[in-house]
Amino acid sequence: MRYSTGAIILHWAIAIAVITNWRLAEATEGASREVAMSLMGTxxxxxxxxxxxxILRIAWRLTHTHPPMSASVKGWEVVVAxxxxxxxYILLIALPLIGWVANSAFGRDIDMFGLFTIPAxxxxxDPDMGGSLYDLHKLLGTTMLVLIALHILGALKHHILDRNGELYRMLPFGTPRG
Incomplete structure (x- = not known):
């Protein structure tokens, strides 16, 4: 059984946004101040x-059923998943909030792609607090990357080794198996 279309769209939109955001942050390393500031604004x-x-994804998950995992998935795999x-979900909420609070400690608003501004x-x-929060933000961002790697490895394990169709539950093609 496949996830709903809304869940699939939100999953992949968030995944793409997170990877893009990581690459934006990485691209500031060694960039000129002007380029780095522009990248960080984005x-x-x-x-x-x-x-x-x-927040939309959590609301969707609370109001829509999600498919059960394949019966072939081991108990420990269910716990890890x-x-x-x-x-x-914790990091997807905490990372932006910590970044926003850190940004606010420097008295900075957030320009939303030139469309509107989110106030501090x-x-x-408190620049010291802001700096400490940015450090925490970076550490949690690295934690997010480790989780992404685990998630991808788990999906590939199910697809390549177990051949149980789990991967297709979150894709708009293929055949999930029960």
Whole structure:
């Protein structure tokens, strides 16, 4: 059984946005100040977009049933999958919020792709706190990359080794097996 179309669209939109946002942050390394600031502006706007899409995804998940895993999936795999998914949701909420609070500690608004501005949160102007939060944001971003790798490896294991059709539950093609 396949996930609903809405769940599939949100999954892949968030996945693409997260990978893009990681690459934007990486691209600032060694870039000129002007280029780095532009890239980070896009990174921040995309981060807020990821927060919005994640809230939508959670609302979707709460209001739509999702398919059960294949009966061939082992108990420990179910536990790991559920833990990874829970951590994904925590990080998909925490990363943008921590980035927003850190940005706000420097008194900066977030320009949403030139369409509108999200104001800084009402936190004390504290560059030390902002810097510490940016460090935490970077650490959690690295944690997100590790989880993405685990998620991809798990999907590939099910597809290549187990051949159980689990991968097709989140794709608009192929045949999921029960």
């Amino acid at each position: 990174h921040k706007a995309l981060g807020i977009t990821i927060l919005f899409l994640t 559920k833990a990874v998914h829970a951590l994904f 949160l009402p936190v004390a102007g």
